[in-house]
Amino acid sequence: MENTIPEFINYLMKVKNASASTIMSYQRDLKKLSVFLEEKGVERIQDVTATNLNSYILYLEREGFSASTVSRNIASMRAFFRFEYGQGRMQEDPAADLKAPHVEKKSPEILSAEEAALLLDQPDCHTPKGLRDKAMLELLYATGMRVTELISVKEDDLNLDFGYVVCRDEEKERVIPFGNAAKEAVGKYKTDARKFLLKGQESEYLFTNCSGSPMSRQGFWKLIKQYAVKAHITADITPHTLRHSFAAHLVQNGADLKSVQEMLGHSDISTTQVYMNLGFSKIKSVYAKAHPRG
Template identity: 65%
Template sequence: MERLIPGFMTYLMQVKNASKSTMSSYERDLKRLAAFLDAKGVHTPEDVTATSLNSYILFLEREGFSTATVSRNVASMKSFFHYVCDSNRRLNDPTSQIRAPHIDRKAPEILSVEEVESLLEQPDPGTAKGIRDKAMLELLYATGMRVTELITLKVTDLNQRLSYVICRDGEKERVIPYGPKAQAALETYLKDAREELLKGTISDLLFVNCSGNLMSRQGFWKLIKQYAAKAGIETDITPHTIRHSFAAHLVQNGADLKAVQEMMGHADIATTQTYLNLSVNHVKNVYAKAHPRG
């Protein structure tokens, strides 16, 4: 079965226009599935049955994989066997009766506007690193982009005249506007800090680490943790917390849900609907605290 995975990866990229993160997850899921089936004596897609796939799902659950991970593995195998059937390698789809476990979606953790303001004030404006950090945090909150999109931005992805940035996730891209505070922070960074951080090297990356190279996700995560501690924020925040806060604050202030979906890059508006629910709860809490008969 594993020999068909490279062809499936090509199909995901060229036909389905899947993101790099989706392709990486699916490839990892399918290689694990192939190894499990191979150990059970199931070596070709034609030999795979619904029973063998259900056995694999039970194996994942016994191994302690989260419900979300098991659900994604089901999505991986369904997509793979749809591809196999479409390629006429087998007629019946063994995943047709397979059901993913139900996921209880928790409300995303968000910061208050005051907490975000405090966080954004923490970087030291007297150092190149602080100027860079300020620009990154301002742009992250102004656009709600994913951390991978932020650290891989190119200088050419930025349109300073019209104040928008182009975000890329694999072959997909979206245009997100940003406001004057992010604009000012970016201008200061490009004028006063980027060249110092590059240390004479040449790079098309917008943001670089202190060695002039690509910043890691883990490095940016630690950076946010440090500034959150300085700001006295007790919530255990990550870059995704700021992304969620961006969307929640937009919706709370009356932004169109479809526009928020496009800026966030959500494939399904049901995902964006979460922020509307948060907004309704926020209004209820405000009412309860402020109304004389609340």
């Protein structure tokens, strides 16, 4: 089976235009499946059965993998075997009837407005790195971009005069406005820090690391963790936390869901609805604490 995976990965890249993270996940999941099947004596793609795949799912569950991880592996198998069946290499699709486990949706972790302000105040703005970090954090919180979108922003995508950034995801682009705090932080970074970090190199990307190369997801993840510790914030912060906080704070302060949906780039407004529910939870909590008969 392993020798058929590269063709599928190439299909994801060239035909489906899948993101790098999706491709990496599929490749990792399918290689693990391939090893499992080979250990069971199943080496040819046409010999794989639904029983084999269900055995693998049971193996993942016994090993203690979360329901979301098992579900992602099932999605990888479905996509792969659908492709193989379509290529005529199999008599039937063994993954067609695989059932994903129920995944309980957790409410996203959000910061309070005070915690968000505290986090954004941590970078040392007397250093080029601190100016860059401040600009990245402010722009992320001001726009609700995904981290991959933030690190992919190019200089030409930014309009500081009118306060907006053109943000591109896998399917489309959207224009997101931002306020004075982000405008000031990004402007100061561009003026006082970016050339220093580039070290004489050229880059179309707005944010770079200290070697002048484009900023990575891992690099940004590390710095946001460091600033959370420095700010003594106990919540488990990830780069996505600022995206969730951006949306929740907008909704809590009266923004309409349709506008928030457009800024976040959600294709379905039901995905954005969770932030309305978070706002209602906050109202209920305030009521319970404040009302004399709460």
